Amino acid sequence: MNLARSTADCLIIFTRYPIPGETKTRLIPAVGAVGAANLHSQMTQHTVNQARKLRDTDPISIEVHVAQERDDRDLTNWLGVDLFYQVQGNGDLGERMARSISLAIQAGSERVIIIGTDCPGVNPDLLKSAFEQLINRDLILGPAIDGGYYLIGLRRFIPELFGGINWSTAAVFQQTVDIADRLGLSRGTLPALADIDRPEDLPVWEQIRTETSDLLILPPKISIIIPTLNEAKTIEQTISRIIANHNIEVIIVDGGSTDRTVEIAQKLGVKLVSASGGRAIQMNVGAAVATGKILLFLHADTLLPPGFAIMVRKCLLPSNTHLGPIAGAFALRIDAPQWRLRLIEWGVNWRSRFCQMPYGDQAIFLTAETFDKIGGFPDLPIMEDFQLIRELSRLGRVEILSTPVLTSARRWLHRGIWQTTMINQLVIIGYLLGVPPIQLRQWYRDRSPLLHREFFLALFSAKEKDI
DSSP: OOOOOOSSEEEEEEEOOOOTTTSSGGGHHHHHHHHHHHHHHHHHHHHHHHHHHHHHHSOEEEEEEESSOOOHHHHHHHHOSSSEEEEOOSSOHHHHHHHHHHHHHHTTOSEEEEEOSSOTTOOHHHHHHHHHHTTTOSEEEEEBTTSSEEEEEESSOOGGGGSSOOTTSTTHHHHHHHHHHHTTOOEEEOOOBOOOOSGGGHHHHHHHHHHOHHHHSOOOOEEEEEEESSOTTTHHHHHHTTTTSTTEEEEEEESOOSSSHHHHHHHHTOEEEEOOSOHHHHHHHHHHHOOOSEEEEOOTTEEOOTTHHHHHHHHHSOOSSSOOOSEEEEEEEEESOOHHHHHHHHHHHHHHHHHOOOOGGGOEEEEHHHHHHTTSSOOOSSOHHHHHHHHHHTTSOEEEEEEEEEEEOHHHHHHOHHHHHHHHHHHHHHHHHTOOHHHHHHHHHSSOGGGOHHHHHHHHHHHHHHO
């Protein structure tokens, strides 16, 4: 979600989306690719939080300009829906900053400041001082100890400040000052700050974390467990939507893929384990290696909504007035335009809400303690999610969040919408009547199980036994 610019003072935060191996690369030898990406994510969140604190007292617009093209949902999932997002575009750092400042001024901003996310010492008081100095000065600079600058602010666009600079060197600040003096610009200078670029800089970040209350209290970790088998077409998008969230662990449990699923998971730097024997076993293996207090089981072709982590934590954690539900899941939205699928969605969401019976494609979540208490997923070749929810319902309420996940329509479109729905219902009936799960799975996987006379005979036989 992009919010319109609406104030005279505009703060632009330059950053990158935290993809392992592509962010904070000079820190990878010390903390690893995933650790470097997580640190970058935390530092960006810290910078955004400092900006929000200033916005609480002063009317400023906050924009986040990212180096890579990303879906808006990735960005809002990462940093929130209350910010204006924009891609920096092509060119070196100077060209990108010049473009951002020019666009902000053209849009009506009277004072524009750009900051990076490498200097965690940036705080609301420093930002407030920078905007105040810009009232009477042409230029404001915040020097970094390594010779660059962490902040630049202008009240009119001066393109000369961004050309002829040796970016990413110790000469950046002085070269910028020399250009400003040559142009006769009035300028102000903020205190010098240390940035976090190399392993020897990490103690600075740890000190800031210790002193900053919004980083001290970590929300409970969520372990997202994704069973896979040949999901190369879907898995990258699924992981990318969630990897940047704070205190999240992604675990891929692969069942023997022969496509690029494993390669993609390794590239994205998530935890990867192997387990064969079906989805129930895969999810139990994933839960066994998870370190989060909360477990969320996600299908590889299902996308979580923006802000899912906040919703999940809020749902499961008890308040001062009542105990939370025993487990939860999301409403369902199917990623295809056919009107018949809207009816399927309506039926699924009605069943989930009023019968408290969500299925696996709705991203079931619960605490690790509860999962252990019920013994995990039952070792069934099919209907493992159905039986898990039945067990959970005996312990307490299963909450259905109104915000939907977005799941692929491939299984409905492959067999036909009505036929798939009918098969699903018959398998449920067969399970409840005692048809062996191995037989149900065989019929479910068949391209045309409705043609099998044995299916109906088995249902009839099971019903007679039940009677």
